[in-house]
Amino acid sequence: MPRQEQGELLSRAVWDVLAQQGLERLTIRAVAAAAGCTTGLVMHRFPNRRALLRHARQLLHETTRARVEALEAAAGSPRAALRAVLHQGLALDPQTTAESTVWVGFLAAAVADEDLIAMHRAGNRAWRARVGRLVAVAGPRQDPGTVADALIAMVEGAAAFAAADPEAYPPPVQVKMLDLTLGAFGLTPEGGTASPEGGAAPDRPGVAPGKASPGG
Amino acid sequence: MPRQEQGELLSRAVWDVLAQQGLERLTIRAVAAAAGCTTGLVMHRFPNRRALLRHARQLLHETTRARVEALEAAAGSPRAALRAVLHQGLALDPQTTAESTVWVGFLAAAVADEDLIAMHRAGNRAWRARVGRLVAVAGPRQDPGTVADALIAMVEGAAAFAAADPEAYPPPVQVKMLDLTLGAFGLTPEGGTASPEGGAAPDRPGVAPGKASPGG
DNA sequence: GCGTTACCGTAACAGTTGTTACGAGCCGGA
DNA sequence: TCCGGCTCGTAACAACTGTTACGGTAACGC
Numbered sequence: 001m002p003r004q005e006q007g008e009l010l011s012r013a014v015w016d017v018l019a020q021q022g023l024e025r026l027t028i029r030a031v032a033a034a035a036g037c038t039t040g041l042v043m044h045r046f047p048n049r050r051a052l053l054r055h056a057r058q059l060l061h062e063t064t065r066a067r068v069e070a071l072e073a074a075a076g077s078p079r080a081a082l083r084a085v086l087h088q089g090l091a092l093d094p095q096t097t098a099e100s101t102v103w104v105g106f107l108a109a110a111v112a113d114e115d116l117i118a119m120h121r122a123g124n125r126a127w128r129a130r131v132g133r134l135v136a137v138a139g140p141r142q143d144p145g146t147v148a149d150a151l152i153a154m155v156e157g158a159a160a161f162a163a164a165d166p167e168a169y170p171p172p173v174q175v176k177m178l179d180l181t182l183g184a185f186g187l188t189p190e191g192g193t194a195s196p197e198g199g200a201a202p203d204r205p206g207v208a209p210g211k212a213s214p215g216g
Numbered sequence: 217m218p219r220q221e222q223g224e225l226l227s228r229a230v231w232d233v234l235a236q237q238g239l240e241r242l243t244i245r246a247v248a249a250a251a252g253c254t255t256g257l258v259m260h261r262f263p264n265r266r267a268l269l270r271h272a273r274q275l276l277h278e279t280t281r282a283r284v285e286a287l288e289a290a291a292g293s294p295r296a297a298l299r300a301v302l303h304q305g306l307a308l309d310p311q312t313t314a315e316s317t318v319w320v321g322f323l324a325a326a327v328a329d330e331d332l333i334a335m336h337r338a339g340n341r342a343w344r345a346r347v348g349r350l351v352a353v354a355g356p357r358q359d360p361g362t363v364a365d366a367l368i369a370m371v372e373g374a375a376a377f378a379a380a381d382p383e384a385y386p387p388p389v390q391v392k393m394l395d396l397t398l399g400a401f402g403l404t405p406e407g408g409t410a411s412p413e414g415g416a417a418p419d420r421p422g423v424a425p426g427k428a429s430p431g432g
Numbered sequence: 433g434c435g436t437t438a439c440c441g442t443a444a445c446a447g448t449t450g451t452t453a454c455g456a457g458c459c460g461g462a
Numbered sequence: 463t464c465c466g467g468c469t470c471g472t473a474a475c476a477a478c479t480g481t482t483a484c485g486g487t488a489a490c491g492c
Contacts, residue, residue: 018327019327020327021327021328022324022325022326022327022328022329023239023240023324023325023327023328024239024240024325024328025328027478027479027480028479028480028481029478029479029480037440037441038440038441038442039441039442039480039481040439040440040441040442041439041440041441043440043480043481043482044439044440048480048481049479049480049481101327104320104323104324105324105327107320107324107376107380108238108239108320108321108323108324108325109238109239109240109324110238110380111234111235111236111237111238111239111317111321112237112238112239112240112241113238117380120380120381121380121381121384124377124380124381124384125381125384128384142396142399142400143392143396146389146392146393146396147396149374149385149389149393150370150374150393150396150397152373152377153369153370153371153372153373153374153377153393154366154369154370154373154397155369155373156369156373156376156377157368157369157370157371157372157373157374157376158365158366158369158373160323160372160373160376161340161368161369161372164323164326164333164336164337164340165336165337165340165341168337168340168341168344169365173362173365176359176362177362177365177366177369180358180359180362180363180366181366181370181397181400183358184358184397184400184401185400243448243449243450244449244450244451245448245449245450253470253471254470254471254472255450255451255471255472256469256470256471256472257469257470257471259450259451259452259470260469260470264450264451265449265450265451
């Protein structure tokens with residue numbers, strides 16, 4: 001197996017452990033067990049535990065960035081792109097739910113890790129710039145930067161809450177939160193002003209919450 | 217020292233360690249060192265580590281609840297109460313910044329702890345009910361429950377981001393995010409519609425970010 | 433076939449973890 | 463002054479942690 005592929009396998013094992021067992025049980029041995037190998041391979045591939053976590057964090061960032069860029073390129077309009085980009089950040093299926101849990105875990109781990117906090121900040125600033133650009137193009141009524149910040153915070157908060165309590169935040173609730181906020185900011189796709197009450201999120205069978213997207 | 221007071225002291229030590237050293241270094245010895253005692257006292261006051269974390273989590277919840285109730289009671293109008301309650305959830309000073317970091321830490325720890333996740337869910341549901349009530353009384357244009365959920369997610373997300381990157385999210389930015397969102401939902405205090413651009417958050421010298429509120 | 437080399441599983445190491453057991457010190461009552 | 467009970471610091475324990483060293487083995491060039 002190529003080195004890069006093996007690094008990704010181990011990083012995904014880090015995600016699995018982080019999502020299912022939490023930060024406290026995120027040990028080299030747990031990662032090795034999740035990856036189906038021993039600690040020897042892990043320590044042969046990475047110089048130490050921190051490097052492993054850094055790689056897993058980086059891979060998570062690049063994965064979501066690639067997904068977001070694909071969604072943005074495939075969108076038919078700026079507002080559709082904005083909605084799609086924010087929509088993928090919600091915890092709507094097992095895949096994104098796990099990602100949100102992992103994201104919270106990395107954020108908590110970053111408190112004591114200088115590299116992780118630097119990576120979080122760099123990623124977040126790039127994220128703000130990207131969404132800010134999308135909001136500006138979408139033609140908001142208010143300051144695009146602040147609107148983008150509010151949308152990002154809302155989506156990330158909603159995803160964190162949903163990951164921690166899926167029954168209390170089922171997918172329709174999260175999508176309603178997003179569409180209602182987009183509507184309040186006058187950024188609803190296909191229709192300058194949203195309807196005042198409900199019905200802003202028509203069901204789309206292609207994005208059923210039970211099945212993860214093939215993007216892996 | 218009374219037992220209850222000592223329990224609070226130890227729980228605050230848990231917060232300190234969680235905010236300054238992160239979840240990974242949250243050990244009995246670190247908590248004892250932060251509290252200025254030894255592990256003997258800690259283990260004499262609590263049967264085990266999980267019970268200590270549970271107590272610290274509960275105390276955090278009760279502390280914020282008391283603060284929120286005081287703000288709600290002191291507010292002059294429903295909309296002012298809503299804004300004050302959401303405002304206190306932001307990371308605007310060292311006190312609330314640390315609280316947000318601690319909150320993220322507990323959320324990450326809850327992944328592997330059945331009690332902590334149950335406490336989080338109970339607290340979050342009570343929180344949603346409270347803010348939902350405030351939103352409903354404030355007379356929103358849209359569904360009060362969804363508006364409340366969006367506001368909560370935005371505030372909690374903003375606080376988490378600000379705690380992880382204070383320079384990128386200074387207090388004025390966070391307050392602008394809140395006021396812009398309240399304005400977009402038509403819930404701005406004293407004035408049914410917010411001004412479309414900026415100026416929604418006049419500086420108030422009494423809430424300078426460098427100094428924590430005396431509420432402790 | 434054979435030797436070399438890189439890979440990686442096994443086992444060990446020292447340090448840290450949660451937890452327990454024990455004993456010193458204190459305080460109130462006789 | 464002596465005593466009994468409570469508080470809490472000290473020290474130990476086994477389990478677990480990240481990390482290192484070593485040995486077997488499979489692939490590859492000749």
